[in-house]
């Protein structure tokens with residue numbers, strides 16, 4: 414239920430958006446109330462595409478820092494706001510520039526493909542960026558003999574390696590949400606719901622991927638539930654996506670998979686959930702906190718993102 418206070422913040426956010434020519438881009442892992450006030454909700458690829466092609470003066474990013482940085486890199490002339498600067502990412506943090514430079518030097522002659530869940534500094538050291546929606550296709554778009562270095566997510570890297578059979582060395586990073594799903598819980602859920610289909614994000618570990626009926630990015634999982642004729646889904650990705658799944662198909666059942674060590678029934682990204690309606694209101698009111706990216710880093714980081722977008726466009730992704 415929306416409280417009177419929340420209603421006030423939401424109406425003020427709407428007023429300020431119009432007054433300031435601002436838009437809100439929200440990731441699928443945001444809470445439902447935030448997804449509902451956003452101008453656009455999507456996964457990393459779709460949000461990057463939207464950041465690069467809109468006429469707003471201000472982009473307020475309801476997501477985590479690397480996403481807001483990506484928006485700034487793609488739209489440097491716009492003011493990009495992030496309601497809470499503590500909204501980081503355990504995966505992006507697992508790859509520090511100095512160590513990554515050493516890793517690249519230790520593996521010479523490889524094309525560096527970096528998952529969008531990385532800092533601007535890491536993107537600036539990369540040849541092509543990818544998202545979980547296009548990682549396999551980006552790798553397959555390269556010549557067969559091209560050697561690849563993939564970072565920072567080891568599970569997504571491993572998934573891409575298995576799918577493509579390419580020569581890939583992988584940075585050892587993980588997401589604290591996706592590496593924690595309980596295989597035991599999934600097996601028990603499947604026993605209780607034998608008709609349910611198991612949907613898994615490629616950032617999950619191999620044992621969880623092995624029991625999946627379908628593996629895909631957040632938007633691919635959402636599309637699967639839209640088109641599939643099934644009625645029940647066991648969902649192994651951040652639980653925020655279930656809000657959109659329910660909106661699209663309210664008559665179906667969605668069961669979130671819990672982490673291994675938790676009494677909580679679902680898996681949530683603590684960083685994503687730092688963003689609240691109140692913080693969005695404050696942020697739009699004060700136009701702060703604002704995202705800044707060093708000019709040199711921005712120019713270097715932009716090139717591999719544009720390369721990803723060009724390949725994606727060519728492939729119709």
Ligand code: SF4
Pocket residue numbers: 442477501502503504505530588589590591651682683684685
């Ligand atoms: S879900 Fe994982 S990869 Fe996504 S923002 Fe949170 S920590 Fe980062």
